[in-house]
Amino acid sequence: MGEPAPAPPPESAPPEALLVRFTREPGRPDEATFFRVSSPSKPAAMPHRVTIPSGYSLSNVCNGLLCFARDSAEAPAFICNPITGETARVPKAPPPMGFTGGTIYHIFALGFSPSTTEHKLFRFTCSPFSSIHGKDIDLCVCTLDGAAGGGRWRQSSFRSQCPLLSTLLPVLVQGKLYLVTTGKTGPGERRNPDGLLEVDVATEARRTHRLPFEADQYHSAWDPLVNSCEMGGRLCLAVDILSGTETTARKIQFWVLMSSSPPAHHDQQLESDNLRWDLRYSFRVDGNYYFFQPRSVWFDDGEMTLCYRDYNVLFKHGTRGRSPEPSPDADCPQCDRQIKLPQMPSNCQWNIFAGYRPSLLSPLTLAPPASCWDGDEERQKFEHALLLALE
Template structure:
């Protein structure tokens, strides 16, 4: 009996069902197998399906990456990726906007932000080399900061909500000085990037943290929550850095603050581990 060969559409559907279950790195390698496989991976609908599948499990092949930033006069800035566990260079080097540095990491995605100003965030997948620029957020409101816009610092952080399967980009805007402890507000702007709430634009709210944020510490994402370090003033001429933590739940976007333990004595050492 003569077997009927599968049509291109049927073949593509079969390949899609298989590739969507693979880790991201293996999917990237599959682009070199054939034009059919490459076209399946390049389809925008596949990217959405694969992203949802990735969120339902944690890959056992997670690797630690070393991220390098190269800035040379007359050439575009670049970010390179090096696998610490395999000691082999990653296949991608990506161009990043000038004066951008790594802000934080979430689910293997890298978030780059400008050193100064209110520039848009630049996101990168170090495995596939895919990059994206998130639209610039609106100016912060309801902060009550003296000194104008030039006295405002911004921290950008990418987070993920396991319950809603959504990536969210947060921008925290706050005063550049520590003279307004107890009166200064933080403006929190949030943009949902994917999932049911994706494409809804930026949302803003302001709240008082009692202590300003420290821009010298990068935000950290841990199990559905973002953590940012705050500073405090123990006397008119004495600062305590760090003084506390601001915890933001990615799913609900609610926040709360924690005071760090008292400073150690001269005979005790203390370390903050992320």
């Protein structure tokens, strides 16, 4: 018998920040390179580069594993361990139900439940527009146990008051996935975040919470002004507050989700009385706001520092010895450090992702064997019949 697979890292361990750089050049396969950037050690490159299928991007971080996916119902997701460089494809999900045309989004998220020690891959399919009666979201779930009979997708649908926001990555915190929803929208309209969809990985129960701020205070043409990470084992939202139409007078607020009661039923809708959001920290920043540019947030547990990447600037704000903010409207200090980032080459993209916990867990122990993938048996029968016909 072989050695047992390494266990996932305990979620009590502080998460790290992982820099992922994508290189895309014509005539060459896309590549991803990884760097650990959290203290106390200096930022360092990992030894492996991973080939990425064209059109794929990082969907989310699940402890020591990364999920890459493409916004397509036909494209299978794959998972990767950046330490070992191992990758494994997951059988593609079934076609979404209830969509006859128009624009639809597919959001993939890899989750892990500490209570069941199971990994599950979720695919959420929805329209970016809402209606007066809400919006159906098609949900497919695949339990990843590596068995030959595993990798089967379960499909269902649920009603949501608002569409999911496809431009923000799902975040995994303490066995729960969090996805941000938008305000009610129509064709040609853009709205900022309005709610937070919570999915329990173990039970797959879902509910939607209200965010601690009002989406209506933002201009509908602006891209989302909220990012999320884990802080002290809790979900943290970083909210970029702009003053009216002024894009240079800004402050960043950090809200922490403190408590939530168990859902009354499987699909609990927007509620605010079952949550407590605490405004922990905020700081003022100078400089222009650039639309439609990469942003990210993470908490450096080693330095007790909030880090906020805003396109070509990194803001770092120490929390050691600081008290929580008294109210959202209170005056807040200037950010401690503002670091200009180097210009990004035209052939690469990069960002920093929170929630990474190094692990030697192999994705090959989770995905079913390639022979069990959807469609392989059908293709083998076709090849056999074709060769017989050509004899």
